[in-house]
Amino acid sequence: MFNIPKKDAITFVLFAIVVLTMPIWLTPFGASYPALLQKFAIYALLAVGYNLLFGLTGYLSFGHAAFLGVGSYAAVWSFKLLSMNPVLALSFAILFSGIFALAIGYISLRRSGIYFSILTLAFAQMSYKLAYSVLSPITHGETGLQLTLQDPRAIDLMFIERGSSLPTSNLFGISMSGYSGFYFTAIILLIGFFIAQKITSSPFGMMLKGIKSNENRMNYTGFNTKPYMLTVFVISGIYAGVAGGLLSITDPLAGAERMQWTASGELVLMTILGGVGTLIGPVIGAWLIKYFENIFSAWNESVLHGFFAFLPDGFEDIVVTISSKFVGEGWHLTLGLMFVLVVVFLPGGIMEGARRIGTMFKNNKDKKPKQTSDSEKQSSDSEKGEG
Amino acid sequence: MSNIKNGVNRRKVLKGATAGIITAGVAPTIFTKGAWAQEFRNDPKGGDVILGFNVPQTGPYSDEGADELRAYTLAVKHLNGEGDGGMLNTMQPSNLKGNGILGQKVTYVTGDTQTKSDAARDSARRMIERDGALIITGGSSSGVAVAVQALCQEMGTIFMAGLTHSDDTTGKDKKRYGFRHFFNTYMTGAALAPVLKDEYGSDRVAYHLTSDYNWGYTQQRAIKDATEAIGWRTEKTVLTPVGQGDFSQYITPILNSGADVIILNHYGKDMVNSLTQSIQFGLRDRQANGKNIEIVVPLFSRLMAQGAGENIKGILGSANWNWSLQDEGSKAFVKSFGAEYGFPPSMAAHTCYVQTLLYADACERAGTLYPPEVIKALEGHKFDGMGNGATEYRAEDHQCFKDVLVVRGNANPTSQFDLLEVVQEVPRAQVEYDASIFGGELGPYEVS
Numbered sequence: 001m002f003n004i005p006k007k008d009a010i011t012f013v014l015f016a017i018v019v020l021t022m023p024i025w026l027t028p029f030g031a032s033y034p035a036l037l038q039k040f041a042i043y044a045l046l047a048v049g050y051n052l053l054f055g056l057t058g059y060l061s062f063g064h065a066a067f068l069g070v071g072s073y074a075a076v077w078s079f080k081l082l083s084m085n086p087v088l089a090l091s092f093a094i095l096f097s098g099i100f101a102l103a104i105g106y107i108s109l110r111r112s113g114i115y116f117s118i119l120t121l122a123f124a125q126m127s128y129k130l131a132y133s134v135l136s137p138i139t140h141g142e143t144g145l146q147l148t149l150q151d152p153r154a155i156d157l158m159f160i161e162r163g164s165s166l167p168t169s170n171l172f173g174i175s176m177s178g179y180s181g182f183y184f185t186a187i188i189l190l191i192g193f194f195i196a197q198k199i200t201s202s203p204f205g206m207m208l209k210g211i212k213s214n215e216n217r218m219n220y221t222g223f224n225t226k227p228y229m230l231t232v233f234v235i236s237g238i239y240a241g242v243a244g245g246l247l248s249i250t251d252p253l254a255g256a257e258r259m260q261w262t263a264s265g266e267l268v269l270m271t272i273l274g275g276v277g278t279l280i281g282p283v284i285g286a287w288l289i290k291y292f293e294n295i296f297s298a299w300n301e302s303v304l305h306g307f308f309a310f311l312p313d314g315f316e317d318i319v320v321t322i323s324s325k326f327v328g329e330g331w332h333l334t335l336g337l338m339f340v341l342v343v344v345f346l347p348g349g350i351m352e353g354a355r356r357i358g359t360m361f362k363n364n365k366d367k368k369p370k371q372t373s374d375s376e377k378q379s380s381d382s383e384k385g386e387g
Numbered sequence: 388m389s390n391i392k393n394g395v396n397r398r399k400v401l402k403g404a405t406a407g408i409i410t411a412g413v414a415p416t417i418f419t420k421g422a423w424a425q426e427f428r429n430d431p432k433g434g435d436v437i438l439g440f441n442v443p444q445t446g447p448y449s450d451e452g453a454d455e456l457r458a459y460t461l462a463v464k465h466l467n468g469e470g471d472g473g474m475l476n477t478m479q480p481s482n483l484k485g486n487g488i489l490g491q492k493v494t495y496v497t498g499d500t501q502t503k504s505d506a507a508r509d510s511a512r513r514m515i516e517r518d519g520a521l522i523i524t525g526g527s528s529s530g531v532a533v534a535v536q537a538l539c540q541e542m543g544t545i546f547m548a549g550l551t552h553s554d555d556t557t558g559k560d561k562k563r564y565g566f567r568h569f570f571n572t573y574m575t576g577a578a579l580a581p582v583l584k585d586e587y588g589s590d591r592v593a594y595h596l597t598s599d600y601n602w603g604y605t606q607q608r609a610i611k612d613a614t615e616a617i618g619w620r621t622e623k624t625v626l627t628p629v630g631q632g633d634f635s636q637y638i639t640p641i642l643n644s645g646a647d648v649i650i651l652n653h654y655g656k657d658m659v660n661s662l663t664q665s666i667q668f669g670l671r672d673r674q675a676n677g678k679n680i681e682i683v684v685p686l687f688s689r690l691m692a693q694g695a696g697e698n699i700k701g702i703l704g705s706a707n708w709n710w711s712l713q714d715e716g717s718k719a720f721v722k723s724f725g726a727e728y729g730f731p732p733s734m735a736a737h738t739c740y741v742q743t744l745l746y747a748d749a750c751e752r753a754g755t756l757y758p759p760e761v762i763k764a765l766e767g768h769k770f771d772g773m774g775n776g777a778t779e780y781r782a783e784d785h786q787c788f789k790d791v792l793v794v795r796g797n798a799n800p801t802s803q804f805d806l807l808e809v810v811q812e813v814p815r816a817q818v819e820y821d822a823s824i825f826g827g828e829l830g831p832y833e834v835s
Binding site for chain 2: 168255
């Protein structure tokens, strides 16, 4: 009991340092450019929120993409109708995704297990189809909801003249694209991470873990689990809504395919890849998948030739031909293989791998090496989470 | 209790510290931003000119994407003076010398759009922000084209659209930095209608099956307007979900509807499925109103024709270009593409190849890579010898105006690629329209 706040605080500080220095340490990986940094922060937030539901209660939702989409549409409409201010846009994203999550959660949570998953999947797919076609007047369907020069922007236009080019979202003059946009998303991520920590260590969080370990037992001991489930479902949905809002803030376009079931599936992948139930795991999973999607997919044969140039001529061609199947358009294949390996050998995700390495070090030398302190601490966190 | 308080206090301190780090991180980026405003984004400054090829490498249109990428790499070769030069030799007027763009070598980076707006914008932003791409080009769907075009307008990066057929790309959603060589649904309607009248007469009853998304709506509207103008009646229009594998529930009602022409406003796999199933249901062997039931597929491509196989024989549609055309430009392109890859190019490949050359030529004519000047060089530019006859990039909406092909599925193909025969090259004058009918605004030349 004594150690929990201290541990959480250290985790938070380390996490904050890692997130805020991303522009520096991602440079050698070729991932240090604003667009991807923003995506890293946003999808990490999404994964953290998703883990609150899936990690703590074990309820596998296949419909979180719907909240992501609702959040993005709400933010873009706030830009179009009212103001380019991101805070206002985020408030609307929170409001609408919250209402949406309440409605879907109320119905879906009448069932548990696979039936719950299927219900959420059905709702998300329904939302996607609606946004793609029937609701085209609101969502602009396939082409996506965009800003136009003729938007009302009621609040903004009271103060400034209508410009000749499209406005960008800005927080009192600080542009939300580029690096400043990344820092904005990073701060929201840190706030979200902090709240997730609080929830995990709170009595409410304990209830959720209780639900995960045995919901029936919870019911028999006299707890009504439904309100707890609904609350965490809405919180988790709001996280997704905020992530969607941030997507629109950094890049003001909302497309229907954000709500497609593949987007929900990707989120599940992120969480499982990183480690279900841990706080850091889903974040790492999100970063890995986004990295693969954006960087790995861009390695074409000429890049590979440069990479393997040190090999002898004939051999180089063979190596390039084989490895080109796994990068570029084949990035899904690599990701799939990695996922299979993780699920088979590290059922607890990458965090379990980190924990195993940690214990290996611990057994070799009794003293704890400094560089693994982060994973060490996390591992104890996750052990707690799985209890 | 005191322990928890202690923890909260510590967090507060730490939060203060992180806020400090953040402001320290943000401040430099705010001050350096203005310094870049005088120049344009990704000025190569004498180094290699980097082109960003954003094509679907995965997802439903990956066939088209792969072919687009082949055309792009071929265009880069030709621009750098390698290979046989392709359309560089037939393009008129041409300022391209085969020494790159403005004497600078051309290189490229690639990205995967996945035919999703988000993924396409992500990869476009990567190419612009990280890889230093000077233009973005490619794509095989209108949703992606419109999304990426809007991004490029914000970024001040020229976008040369690939395959996109919706009116919106150069209509409602047109942008100063976006250019489209491909034709659109309005042109398809205007070109097809007279041929349909000649072939099937002027008292027909049409039944539309339409993909339930933006492109489908514009395509249906264009065909409906054009066919009603020649005296046809539209019996019913039915929307079908995208990615529908089984169209039988949509096809059976047609049999008793009294319609005698079925118009399939579908593209890609949807078209392959709906056409195949229509023919399996025996629609073409039946009669209604004393006439044979006919099927029309407004937008045709060879890659789709390959998917539909036998079923495509005798079906009318329209296309931007076909490799069997016998003008000098087409022959030169087909020859060098065939020599490189061993099969003829698709119309997606053609439009992408032409777009790359047009951009390079515009830079040469402008004498600079500065985007606003290049845009001015492209606007209103008239050229020939690129496979479509005399063509003009209209200044008002950045849409290319040229002859449109009405094609028919070949009844006796001589090879596995000889699937479409050109029925008529509908002259440009017949498919032209006023730039203002779709609305939209191009926006400014200079973006900060």
